[in-house]
Amino acid sequence: MADLINLTRGNPDPAAFPIQALVRCSEENLKRDGKVVLQYGHAPGYAPLREWFARQYAVKPANIFMGNSSLEILNFLTQIELKPGTRAFVESPSYDRANTLLRRSGAEVVGIPMEADGMNLAIFEKELQKGPPALAYVVADFQNPMGTTTSEAKRKQVAAWAQQYGFWIAEDAPYRQLRYHGQAVPTIMSFAPDRVLHMSSLSKVLAPGVRMGYVVAPEAVVEKLVRYALDTYIGPVLTAQGMVYEYLCTGALEPNIEKLKKLYGPRLDGALASLDKYLPGTIIARPEGGYFVSITLPQGNSMDKLLARAEGVGLKLSDGRGFYLTPADGDRFLRIPFCQIAPDEMEEAIRRLAGILD
Amino acid sequence: MADLINLTRGNPDPAAFPIQALVRCSEENLKRDGKVVLQYGHAPGYAPLREWFARQYAVKPANIFMGNSSLEILNFLTQIELKPGTRAFVESPSYDRANTLLRRSGAEVVGIPMEADGMNLAIFEKELQKGPPALAYVVADFQNPMGTTTSEAKRKQVAAWAQQYGFWIAEDAPYRQLRYHGQAVPTIMSFAPDRVLHMSSLSKVLAPGVRMGYVVAPEAVVEKLVRYALDTYIGPVLTAQGMVYEYLCTGALEPNIEKLKKLYGPRLDGALASLDKYLPGTIIARPEGGYFVSITLPQGNSMDKLLARAEGVGLKLSDGRGFYLTPADGDRFLRIPFCQIAPDEMEEAIRRLAGILD
Numbered sequence: 108m109a110d111l112i113n114l115t116r117g118n119p120d121p122a123a124f125p126i127q128a129l130v131r132c133s134e135e136n137l138k139r140d141g142k143v144v145l146q147y148g149h150a151p152g153y154a155p156l157r158e159w160f161a162r163q164y165a166v167k168p169a170n171i172f173m174g175n176s177s178l179e180i181l182n183f184l185t186q187i188e189l190k191p192g193t194r195a196f197v198e199s200p201s202y203d204r205a206n207t208l209l210r211r212s213g214a215e216v217v218g219i220p221m222e223a224d225g226m227n228l229a230i231f232e233k234e235l236q237k238g239p240p241a242l243a244y245v246v247a248d249f250q251n252p253m254g255t256t257t258s259e260a261k262r263k264q265v266a267a268w269a270q271q272y273g274f275w276i277a278e279d280a281p282y283r284q285l286r287y288h289g290q291a292v293p294t295i296m297s298f299a300p301d302r303v304l305h306m307s308s309l310s311k312v313l314a315p316g317v318r319m320g321y322v323v324a325p326e327a328v329v330e331k332l333v334r335y336a337l338d339t340y341i342g343p344v345l346t347a348q349g350m351v352y353e354y355l356c357t358g359a360l361e362p363n364i365e366k367l368k369k370l371y372g373p374r375l376d377g378a379l380a381s382l383d384k385y386l387p388g389t390i391i392a393r394p395e396g397g398y399f400v401s402i403t404l405p406q407g408n409s410m411d412k413l414l415a416r417a418e419g420v421g422l423k424l425s426d427g428r429g430f431y432l433t434p435a436d437g438d439r440f441l442r443i444p445f446c447q448i449a450p451d452e453m454e455e456a457i458r459r460l461a462g463i464l465d
Numbered sequence: 466m467a468d469l470i471n472l473t474r475g476n477p478d479p480a481a482f483p484i485q486a487l488v489r490c491s492e493e494n495l496k497r498d499g500k501v502v503l504q505y506g507h508a509p510g511y512a513p514l515r516e517w518f519a520r521q522y523a524v525k526p527a528n529i530f531m532g533n534s535s536l537e538i539l540n541f542l543t544q545i546e547l548k549p550g551t552r553a554f555v556e557s558p559s560y561d562r563a564n565t566l567l568r569r570s571g572a573e574v575v576g577i578p579m580e581a582d583g584m585n586l587a588i589f590e591k592e593l594q595k596g597p598p599a600l601a602y603v604v605a606d607f608q609n610p611m612g613t614t615t616s617e618a619k620r621k622q623v624a625a626w627a628q629q630y631g632f633w634i635a636e637d638a639p640y641r642q643l644r645y646h647g648q649a650v651p652t653i654m655s656f657a658p659d660r661v662l663h664m665s666s667l668s669k670v671l672a673p674g675v676r677m678g679y680v681v682a683p684e685a686v687v688e689k690l691v692r693y694a695l696d697t698y699i700g701p702v703l704t705a706q707g708m709v710y711e712y713l714c715t716g717a718l719e720p721n722i723e724k725l726k727k728l729y730g731p732r733l734d735g736a737l738a739s740l741d742k743y744l745p746g747t748i749i750a751r752p753e754g755g756y757f758v759s760i761t762l763p764q765g766n767s768m769d770k771l772l773a774r775a776e777g778v779g780l781k782l783s784d785g786r787g788f789y790l791t792p793a794d795g796d797r798f799l800r801i802p803f804c805q806i807a808p809d810e811m812e813e814a815i816r817r818l819a820g821i822l823d
Contacts, residue, residue: 126499142479145672179698314503316703340537344702
């Protein structure tokens with residue numbers, strides 16, 4: 108059998124981790140502030156880092172909360188804002204782990220079908236009228252799993268509804284800084300800062316292992332998060348946040364993002380070219396950034412058939428049904444992460460994929 | 466006003482953090498295994514560290530789960546094992562944050578009154594007959610907040626009941642290795658390994674800022690924890706666990722614990738001597754280790770009066786009511802953490818305390 112090609116999780120390429128720089132940053136921070144980062148404290152996250160992000164987003168430190176991954180921050184938000192009897196809206200398909208957390212809260216989770224430019228707003232509005240959600244989870248930039256970017260018009264409309272109906276938008280934006288083509292679209296937060304909890308992390312632009320997630324949010328929400336964090340783990344892992352702080356202070360993040368764009372941009376282009384060549388017409392929307400491109404398998408195919416055959420040709424694929432609240436909706440949906448796969452390997456993967464489709 | 470003396474949280478003395486050693490360990494781990502610890506993965510905790518703890522406790526790696534603090538592991542356990550309609554038993558008084566987490570689960574939380582050698586077992590048994598708990602939370606060694614050690618006989622009895630009635634004992638043992646006097650008592654786990662979730666951390670014996678908590682538990686429980694962790698944060702903060710792993714591999718932990726015993730033991734002795742001198746007869750049980758000694762205020766005193774007066778003499782105290790499910794039960798209970806306070810400062814603190822009591 109051919110060497111296995113793994114097209115499952117959205118991992119960064121580990122060859123791009125700035126290991127030497129992080130060694131120096133860890134040393135620098137422990138030596139200067141070891142008695143702080145090795146002690147208890149800083150429930151909202153390492154204070155100097157909190158101030159750094161506040162400057163970055165032009166908000167107050169009281170608007171920043173940092174935790175051990177943005178996923179866990181979403182968990183806190185769902186535990187605080189949702190409960191049985193409330194509703195949560197989510198894009199359909201959406202990030203599988205987000206679906207799990209929303210459901211864990213006991214809320215009724217409603218999927219709003221995705222289109223190439225974001226959610227179908229007619230359906231969103233119909234669901235609003237049935238009963239507004241307490242929270243809507245949206246990945247507006249280079250969506251996981253579809254790769255789509257929500258249009259400015261749709262962002263404005265959802266922001267306006269959040270204000271009108273009084274619900275929170277959890278705008279998860281970990282891929283936002285990785286735009287390889289085209290122009291940035293304003294964040295949903297920019298249209299309704301009083302109603303948007305803008306989440307991001309350093310997992311896609313630096314390294315996931317530091318688990319540095321953060322949210323920019325109204326003070327009242329941050330206060331609830333701090334209380335919840337204190338009760339859950341006292342404070343986040345400060346040694347990791349201290350190391351990250353030094354790294355950001357050196358000004359190395361922007362050049363690192365440029366380096367990643369030069370690495371991942373051609374991988375996206377290569378993946379799209381291979382799909383055009385071997386599976387023309389299957390791409391749902393041509394992504395302009397991020398980690399994922401997604402396709403609809405031609406009629407006559409199904410996940411069960413695909414996954415059974417993939418093993419035989421050395422392909423490991425994500426079950427597309429996992430991204431949908433109603434699994435059957437994803438029976439012909441395939442997410443293809445491209446950042447960790449070299450272009451020639453990706454062409455080989457798509458060739459194998461085409462060979463096992465009906 | 467005199468310099469403030471803070472007798473609230475149980476923090477280690479930051480002067481004892483082995484900062485230089487941790488700088489080297491962080492460098493060593495990032496250089497050798499950076500592509501792993503900076504990537505996603507290892508939901509049960511950094512694999513080599515998991516193996517290290519497995520050897521330490523003579524169990525399989527599948528019996529070890531490590532997270533970003535033992536408190537958060539307790540949170541996971543309560544979320545997995547408790548729900549409205551179940552019961553949880555807890556020592557009364559107990560660790561305030563544990564009480565909060567147990568209650569967050571929605572379970573009925575029942576406090577079992579503490580005595581100088583552990584819980585009152587007559588009351589434990591009566592509550593068992595009313596309805597066994599799903600989980601009992603116990604700090605058997607140098608209890609937080611009392612400083613007491615549960616006797617071997619009581620450990621055996623509680624372990625036997627856990628097997629008979631089929632409930633989990635969460636045995637939280639972060640202070641266990643810090644014994645300054647007397648002989649170690651066998652863990653509750655040693656009497657019922659199939660029913661005990663033995664939790665500990667490196668917060669008291671190395672540094673809290675790395676948030677390295679772990680639990681030794683039956684495989685089926687570890688599997689549930691891994692699933693829950695994966696869904697909550699994907700994996701713990703691996704850079705911190707990598708640094709800790711290198712530290713443990715150097716064999717430095719045992720000497721560090723010996724160093725801490727030499728530092729903290731005399732502080733315990735000094736605190737006891739000062740209490741004997743200024744507040745004779747108030748110590749509830751003379752601790753043989755750990756971080757805390759506790760006293761019962763003489764009759765006629767109350768928390769409201771005490772806390773109002775403490776400020777005026779430069780004392781910051783923990784409200785004793787916070788350790789009880791029924792706050793009024795702690796109206797004359799005072800926890801005194803001694804590890805972060807130099808002996809002469811502690812004598813001054815106790816002198817001030819005696820001066821404001823009725």
